Amino acid sequence: MKRTIIIFLLLAAAVGGWYAWKILNAEQSGSAPVFHGNVDIREVRLGFRVAGRVAEVLKEEGDGVAPAEIVARLDAQPYENAVDQASAQARQLEARLAELQNGTRPEDIEQARKNLTATEAAHENARLIFERQQQLVSSGAVARQDFDTARASFQTARARRDGAKAALDLLLAGTRAEQITQAEASLEAAHAALSQAQTQLADTVLTAPETGVVLTRVVEPGSIVQAGSTALTVSLLSPVRVRAYAPEPQLGLVHPGRKVLVFTDSRPEPYHGQIGDVSARAEFTPKSVETEELRTALVYRFRVTVQDADQGLRQGMPVTLRLED
Known part of the structure; x- marks a missing residue:
């Protein structure tokens, strides 16, 4: 049992020494190290x-x-109906704002003047009848009921005259600024609702x-x-990237801008790529990446942009990377 343990420890030490010698020898001899990764294509x-x-x-x-x-x-039918409704509402408010901005028409003022003249004449006639009935009712020549009717008619005529005069004064004063501001705000809201309806239709x-x-x-x-x-x-055709991992001893060989060759199992000629970025944080090698190193080794992720990618590179495809120089 002890002999088995000793043999196992010797083999582990030999493997570790061989791995360290391989890394150091690659750095000293200038031979290009091999990295492994997977094709990473963006999807939408x-x-x-x-x-x-x-x-x-x-x-x-x-x-x-x-x-x-x-x-x-x-x-699109429900959204087309919404656009039509919002457009009709906007046109209605545009007409209302134009009406307020243009002010009162001369024809409306003239009509109000004539209405005031008519109510004044009716008021004068009701006043004369009331005063006449008031003089006769005391002597008993006129019934009390007729006098009350004349007084009510006179009061009604006076109220109509005052209302007609107020209506004319309102037309002559014109539109208030607050009304125009309110109409403008309502029109802006209608235009925003129309724009929203058109966006939803699109x-x-x-x-x-x-x-x-x-x-x-x-x-x-x-x-x-x-x-x-x-x-x-949808899988985007460009850019096509490779997500690869470098162990810490080889991190100095991997830097942004360095040229690499990308090899696949289905094509003898390599693709050409360039390292774009290197992660600043170490992590464990993902299980989907097949490497010759131990799984527990800490690695640094780096990304390579393939410059001559074609349909031969598919999402998740395992690839092998070699540094060009």
């Missing part, structure tokens, strides 16, 4: 900003898309942001979707 989850019923989906999985290309549509059309390939088609025509839910997932 496309979704409508408004809820509704899906009218059509124009792309299948695997189809290519171009920037601003339409990929799906919602039933959001019933789903477009691709950049050139890419459809990975998944989540919805079908007739489906009811909520705002923000994913309808299609």
Whole structure:
């Protein structure tokens, strides 16, 4: 048993010494070290900003898309109705503001003058009748009921005259500044509501942001979707990056701007890339990365931008990296 333990310890020491010798020898001899990583392509989850019923989906999985290309549509009828309603409300408030700004028409003032003249004449006639009845009622020549009727008619005529005069004064005074300010604020709110309705109508059309390939088609025509839910997932064609990891002894060889060669199992010729950034924090090697080093070794993540990427590089594909110089 002790002999087995001793042999195991000797083998572990030999492996550790071989690994340290390999790293040091690579640095001293100038041979390019090997790094391992995975292709990391950005994905976009496309979704409508408004809820509704899906009218059509124009792309299948695997189809290519171009920037601003339409990929799906919602039933736009409810949002078109909302735009029409908001537009009608805005036109109504525009007419009201124009009416207040233009002031009273001369025809309205002339009509108010004539109305005042008529009420003044009626008031004068009612006054004369009332005064005549007032003189006769004391001698008993006129019934008390007729006198009360004449007095009520006179009071009514006087009230109508005063109302007509007030209406004329109001027309002559014109529109108050507060009314115009209120009408302007209402019109601004109506324009904002119209703009919002037009934006929601435009959001019933789903477009691709950049050139890419459809990975998944989540919805079908007739489906009811909520705002923000994913309808299609698109893999962007550019940029294509590789996420790789470097152990601490080789960290000095990895720096932004350095050229690298990217090898895949399906292509004999390498791709050309350039290191973009190096993480400032150490981490454990992910299990998805197949390396020759121990899993427990701390590594630093760095990212390589592939300059001549094509359709041969797929999301998550394992690759091997070698430094060019």
